[in-house]
Amino acid sequence: MNFEATLRTIVEGCGGGIGAALMGNDGIPIEEFTAAKSPNASGTGDSGQPVEVSIAGVEFGRILMDIRRASDALGGGSLEETIVRVKGFILIFQPIDDENFLVLALARDGNLGKARYLIRRHVFAIRQEF
Numbered sequence: 239m240n241f242e243a244t245l246r247t248i249v250e251g252c253g254g255g256i257g258a259a260l261m262g263n264d265g266i267p268i269e270e271f272t273a274a275k276s277p278n279a280s281g282t283g284d285s286g287q288p289v290e291v292s293i294a295g296v297e298f299g300r301i302l303m304d305i306r307r308a309s310d311a312l313g314g315g316s317l318e319e320t321i322v323r324v325k326g327f328i329l330i331f332q333p334i335d336d337e338n339f340l341v342l343a344l345a346r347d348g349n350l351g352k353a354r355y356l357i358r359r360h361v362f363a364i365r366q367e368f
Contacts, residue, residue: 244364245271245340248356254348256327257291259341260334260364263303265296268338294329295341298322302331302339319354332357334365 241260249255249271257272270292306317320331328344330353340361344353 241269241364241367242271244360245269248342248353248360249273252342252344252349252353252356254345255353256289256343256345256348258343259291259295260338261292261295261299261341262338263299263336265299267292267295289327289343291341291343294343295331295339298329298331298341299339302333321350330354330357332361334361335368338368340364 245258245260249258250273255273257270259270260268262268272291302317302320305320309315309317317333319333322329322331323346325346327346328348328350330342330344330350332340332342334340340357342353342357344350
């Protein structure tokens with residue numbers, strides 16, 4: 239499967255997509271796609287820094303591991319989705335399996351519902367390729 243084509247479909251189809259990456263829990267990006275023109279005029283987050291999806295995946299990936307442990311400790315079951323809203327953008331994390339996850343960066347005014355739908359729609363095919 240061409241993961242870049244799938245990531246492109248999600249980013250370009252959701253309305254406000256900045257970029258997406260398939261990441262390993264070790265912080266290594268497997269595949270990444272960044273929109274040619276970011277949906278906000280500057281292509282940056284609120285701080286003026288460019289939104290680096292793979293770096294966000296690395297930094298927040300550690301937190302996802304803590305969330306997974308907390309969910310297990312509480313008997314909540316496996317992590318299905320995590321959404322992080324910061325002032326400059328939205329990050330959506332979708333586990334692929336125990337070792338990999340998808341992260342999508344979305345502009346604050348992007349279509350969160352459509353982004354979540356597209357991720358759910360394509361995650362099964364991604365899982366089949368792992």
